[in-house]
Amino acid sequence: MRTGFLGGRQSRVVLTPEHVPLRLTPAGAGSRALALLLDFMLVVSATQAAALLFNLVLPAGVATAARLTLLFALTFGYHVYFELRRNGRTLGKRALGLRVVDGRGLPITLEQSFLRNIVRVFDFTPVFYGLGGAVSLLDRDGRRLGDFLADTLVVHERTPLRPEGSLGGARRHGDLAEAGTLRRIRNRVSLEEREFLLAVALRADRLEESARYDLMQEIADHYRKKLEIDAPNLSGESLVRDLIAVLWGSAENTARTSSPRSQSLSS
Amino acid sequence: MDIERFAREREDRWRRFAELLNRAETIPERELGPAGMREILQLYRLTAADLNRARSLTANPEILERLNALAARGYRFLYRSRGRHGEGLLPRLSRFVLREIPQAFQQEAWAVLVAVLALLGGALVGAGAILARPSAAPELIPTQFFTESPRSRVERIEESEERIQSVGDAALFGAQLYVNNIRVSFLAFSLGALTLVGGAWILFYNGVLLGAVATTYYLDGVSVFFVAWVGPHGSLELPAIALAGATGFAAGRAFFFPGDKSRGESLRAAFPRLFRMLAGVVMTLLVAGWIEGSFSQFSAKTVPYGLKIAVAAVLFLSLAFYLFLPRPPQAEPSPVGGGGR
Numbered sequence: 001m002r003t004g005f006l007g008g009r010q011s012r013v014v015l016t017p018e019h020v021p022l023r024l025t026p027a028g029a030g031s032r033a034l035a036l037l038l039d040f041m042l043v044v045s046a047t048q049a050a051a052l053l054f055n056l057v058l059p060a061g062v063a064t065a066a067r068l069t070l071l072f073a074l075t076f077g078y079h080v081y082f083e084l085r086r087n088g089r090t091l092g093k094r095a096l097g098l099r100v101v102d103g104r105g106l107p108i109t110l111e112q113s114f115l116r117n118i119v120r121v122f123d124f125t126p127v128f129y130g131l132g133g134a135v136s137l138l139d140r141d142g143r144r145l146g147d148f149l150a151d152t153l154v155v156h157e158r159t160p161l162r163p164e165g166s167l168g169g170a171r172r173h174g175d176l177a178e179a180g181t182l183r184r185i186r187n188r189v190s191l192e193e194r195e196f197l198l199a200v201a202l203r204a205d206r207l208e209e210s211a212r213y214d215l216m217q218e219i220a221d222h223y224r225k226k227l228e229i230d231a232p233n234l235s236g237e238s239l240v241r242d243l244i245a246v247l248w249g250s251a252e253n254t255a256r257t258s259s260p261r262s263q264s265l266s267s
Numbered sequence: 268m269d270i271e272r273f274a275r276e277r278e279d280r281w282r283r284f285a286e287l288l289n290r291a292e293t294i295p296e297r298e299l300g301p302a303g304m305r306e307i308l309q310l311y312r313l314t315a316a317d318l319n320r321a322r323s324l325t326a327n328p329e330i331l332e333r334l335n336a337l338a339a340r341g342y343r344f345l346y347r348s349r350g351r352h353g354e355g356l357l358p359r360l361s362r363f364v365l366r367e368i369p370q371a372f373q374q375e376a377w378a379v380l381v382a383v384l385a386l387l388g389g390a391l392v393g394a395g396a397i398l399a400r401p402s403a404a405p406e407l408i409p410t411q412f413f414t415e416s417p418r419s420r421v422e423r424i425e426e427s428e429e430r431i432q433s434v435g436d437a438a439l440f441g442a443q444l445y446v447n448n449i450r451v452s453f454l455a456f457s458l459g460a461l462t463l464v465g466g467a468w469i470l471f472y473n474g475v476l477l478g479a480v481a482t483t484y485y486l487d488g489v490s491v492f493f494v495a496w497v498g499p500h501g502s503l504e505l506p507a508i509a510l511a512g513a514t515g516f517a518a519g520r521a522f523f524f525p526g527d528k529s530r531g532e533s534l535r536a537a538f539p540r541l542f543r544m545l546a547g548v549v550m551t552l553l554v555a556g557w558i559e560g561s562f563s564q565f566s567a568k569t570v571p572y573g574l575k576i577a578v579a580a581v582l583f584l585s586l587a588f589y590l591f592l593p594r595p596p597q598a599e600p601s602p603v604g605g606g607g608r
Binding site for chain 1: 270271292312315316318319322323324325326327329330335336338339342343346347433434435436437438439441442443446449450453454456457458460461518522530531534535538539541542545
């Protein structure tokens with residue numbers, strides 16, 4: 001399992017009062033930095049535009065004072081406004097599919113928004129989010145210091161997948177490559193079974209040869225029936241490993257990887 | 268149960284829920300009406316149940332991700348916290364400024380005390396060091412504060428023209444000052460909150476500088492000038508920095524020592540107080556910046572020292588009374604839904 005060090009991200013699970021676990025996927029440092037850069041440029045250009053106006057209507061000193069004040073107020077206000085009114089998404093975050101949420105998966109409150117944006121000054125040191133960036137690389141949830149103090153978290157919102165979904169990416173699993181079989185594997189195997197299959201394959205080396213063979217045959221027989229797999233040439237262990245490759249590879253991965261077997265089990 | 272059928276049968280409902288949420292997230296709650304709200308609640312419960320069910324049926328990420336995202340949106344919408352309703356902006360604001368901000372500082376009086384002691388302790392050390400060895404001043408004080416002897420600086424300032432000649436000058440200088448000071452106070456807060464010791468150090472260090480600079484002026488026989496020039500804004504600015512540090516300590520205590528609560532709970536309990544304290548700090552620094560950019564800059568030709576020192580004393584006492592004078596208890600307007608959730 002991936003642990004949280006330098007980009008290794010794990011979902012955080014939030015339990016709703018209805019006892020339904022929801023998964024929050026922390027955003028990576030890269031997309032967060034990009035979103036920040038976008039927001040930063042927006043704030044600066046908005047201030048510059050306003051400064052042109054100030055210069056026209058206000059006396060020189062007052063105009064500069066107004067620009068300074070506006071830049072400072074916007075640096076905070078922009079984030080606070082969008083985090084509250086646009087459900088945790090500044091324009092930059094929205095462009096990158098990110099959202100600030102409370103540590104429990106709820107929208108953040110006014111106080112939380114203020115705190116995380118006040119600590120931004122500290123995260124920003126010594127240059128463009130040096131400290132905050134370093135901290136967020138080390139944290140499992142990718143949080144910067146402001147997120148720690150406000151108990152918030154930036155999550156990556158996956159775009160809702162197409163309902164019918166292309167269960168394609170089919171070709172590469174030897175005898176399981178047929179579309180109908182792949183669909184049955186993906187649909188009919190539960191999460192617990194998926195974990196179980198991986199565990200079996202990882203521990204196989206520690207089994208005695210004959211025990212290993214029998215176990216794999218037994219498991220394979222079960223799935224041959226359950227998933228209507230017609231692949232008589234496949235040994236029990238090959239079938240199990242192919243199943244794992246289908247179950248654990250994401251749609252893109254399975255399409256791209258030439259050797260799913262070694263890939264999914266190399267750990 | 269066959270997952271394909273499961274998904275097919277529920278497809279319309281999930282779609283309806285997504286559409287309803289799209290609408291509900293963009294319009295005010297009033298327009299949604301009780302019927303719409305009830306439908307969202309209903310659909311949320313069904314979707315949450317579907318998610319649980321689907322997890323036992325399949326590992327297909329496409330179905331699970333979609334349901335998870337949908338249920339999460341519903342959860343966020345339904346369990347969000349709501350502000351206090353039925354109170355006008357003005358009464359709300361005046362209660363915030365007149366009652367809630369001082370109350371917050373009174374509740375965290377220990378933190379204020381620690382911060383003040385750190386600053387004063389630093390000032391004593393700084394003053395003591397200069398008194399013990401006046402020649403150490405250039406080493407202790409950064410060069411930007413130490414370009415000429417205090418006495419010649421005073422003479423130069425008092426003889427040259429007023430530095431602030433127009434409203435524009437005052438506005439610009441004031442804005443530079445409060446922007447910088449607010450940023451510094453946020454840093455002091457962050458350091459206090461996330462390291463505790465760092466916050467104490469920054470206060471102590473600033474105290475040392477202040478004590479040392481003040482003592483060089485005293486030794487040069489121009490202490491009245493110093494008080495008149497630093498006093499009017501310093502009487503607000505220095506307390507404000509100490510208060511920012513104090514807010515940091517209060518946050519740090521909630522963060523590092525949650526007691527038998529979880530860290531999240533402990534922080535959430537402290538949030539309203541921290542917010543109020545920080546608002547108080549920012550308010551004070553805005554006023555201090557404006558004073559420092561204008562009134563503080565007038566030489567004795569325009570405003571006599573006595574008046575400037577009197578203003579300094581009045582400002583400091585006002586701040587102290589504002590924050591720490593006990594107020595008669597007042598019935599809370601409506602405790603229902605006030606910030607907590």
